[in-house]
Amino acid sequence: MKELVDYIVKGLVDSPDDVNVYEENAYGSTILEISVGGDDMGRVIGRRGQVINSIRTIVKAASTNSQERYTVELLES
């Protein structure tokens, strides 16, 4: 799942080299934390959060058949 988020975010930004996705496990749920270059924050959030929420929707769809639950967060830079 981390690879999916990493791929999508790198495809959206101007500076893919500054993209990192960290995986953190917390009580049966996995938190995927996205970090991007400061200038790319807006790209990943999107108008009214449309982009980041779309990423969450896809992650949710991709985890339908697994036991894992994922949360996607964007780290402030």
Place this chain on the structure above:
Amino acid sequence: MSQQKRKFEARSASVDEAIRAGLAALDLKKDEVTIEILDEGSRGLLGIGSRDAVVLLTALEPEFAEEEVEEVEVVEEPAPESEPEPGPELVEEVADEVEEEAETAVAPSSPPQPVEEEAVPVDYQYDDGSEEAVALEVVRAMFDRMGVETTVTLRTTDVDEKTGKITPVIDVRGSNLSPFIGQRGDTLSTIQYLARLIVANTRGTRAYFVIDIDGYRERREQALARLAERMAGKVIDRQHPISLEPMPPQDRRIIHITLREMDGVYTSSTGEGSRRKVQILPAK
């Protein structure tokens, strides 16, 4: 069902209130009736010119449920010339049925569908940088990382009669893909939205390609066109407008296009954002 009252026209300040009043009058629950919104009402300006909302509630016939099942089953067959009129029905329910038809055909138990002729993969250069080449690569990469096995191919639509444009279509096929279609195709739309953004960012220009999963879009289009025709027939018979349930833009577009050439009705959209819906009205 006994000889109890089966139809009730209720009016009130709002549609919701009118429905509630009507249900109370019939002593039925919401899923036991069909609801037609005859007039959405209007608040008017400062109470001047306000109009009550009017709804028509009709008790469901017991045989209705069976007919619905039948229709779902014949989903793979070509549409019959004239469909049996299923009687009064809840507009929302019909749209659910449309959804169900599409979903049913996705079920893994359905026989493998023959790949349409135009779905034969086009021979093209992977790295020619064209929208379709990049799109194909991006969609493949996304589904690979979603942990599902899929076959992703490229085709193009026929030339659009109005715009003369050809749109690239990325077909994704596999088993158990319904989570990626989602309710009314909204997950599919989300995937398409992100894939278009990535392709646009990669190429530095807007992307217009369409993604389809297991032929969902095509089936939904056909089901929506049938729904539009059935409802238009009803509008002509009764000479009052029918509002369909809220739909995304591409679905509303299909309703508008289907009924564009039809005599006796015209269509318009009302409501804002995700509540926007098509109204079919009798031509004046």
